[in-house]
Amino acid sequence: MSIDDVKAILKKEADAILNIPVTDAYNKATDLIVEHVHRKKGKLVTSGMGKAGQIAQNIATTFCSTGTPAIFLHPSEAQHGDLGVLQEDDIILMISNSGKTREIIELISLARHLNPNIQFIVITSDPESVLAQEADVCLLTGNPAEVCKLGLTPTTSTTMMTVIGDILVVDTMDKIGFNAADYAKRHHGGYLGDKSRSLSK
Template identity: 45%
Template sequence: MARNDNSRIDAILNIEADAVRQVPKDNKYNEAVALMDAAVKGNGTVVVSGVGKAGDIGRKISSTLNSIGMRSVFLHPLEAAHGDLGGVHKNSVLLVLSNSGRTREIQELITLMKKLHSGVKVIAITGDTRSPVARASDIVLFTGHPKEAEPMNLVPTTSCVVMLVIGDVLTVLSMEKRKLSAREYHAHHHGGYLGKRAYRLSKKR
């Protein structure tokens, strides 16, 4: 590989790494985790939603939350409008992902959810704190509105990485709040190499 190609790779990696380092840090993360924990303890779920690439990140966040015993479901806004909203418990919390904060389907989902359950709380991961989605949310986790890694600043790249990392922060904070043990993790994730590692770790403690 040519040296200039390596330089370009370094530049792309640095754009994304810098964006992660520059994510604003505040107590809103702890507040979000508290809402999520209260929802699960109240027989609700952490309902995660997003559209497009943000939706793909949302699915991963939801899946990881389930693996640590934080009951979660991914709800696509379109399916929500066609009946799936009926499966959402009144004590659930809604976690939405929208880089622009203007995703029409997400705005509609928030409206529908609040009409169905007036007390539902909304957490937004977004790149615009003044957007309609942010204004409709109780807690806003700001991505810092990072520049995408490609020259046009259009293709969801860096913004997706930051959303994923914010989801990881919520997951790890939730694990620590719940004092998740290797035994408990193994109960949810007993398959594959990771399941074997969790089993061995649980036997050491």
């Protein structure tokens, strides 16, 4: 691969990020997270299959490290007992590029059977998908083409999911007033622990 090829991939991904639809849905999503997690004392539950599931896991751990309790729920394992992690005031963040992932669609029904009032934030590429239509708040990726030459491998789409997750984390941090001292309490070791403690002095 030439340097020009690398630059072309970087440009495609950067352009895709800049074309993510920006609406008030972001504000609505973080308002829901603050309401359910910080006021009602529930937790954020993230879910996704495959590569989207890996992004959902990362989003959950990032939320945890920045003051918002979160956990990843595997949609298949949810059908075998793990659904029991859901509590009354929890809120679910679901990720599916197509918005048609069978296990995620089934999780909606399962979660509502357990808690009819549970609310869903969705990250997807298709505003007409089943998942988007079931969402209380839908965040769209803009449906960019994958940089994979086959147009199949989740590459650009997972970048969009990650960036949208970052926006939710950063806005939630701002709304709850999360500061360096709060960060230091959750990071006792490593470089980030040292840096957060120095910033909080």
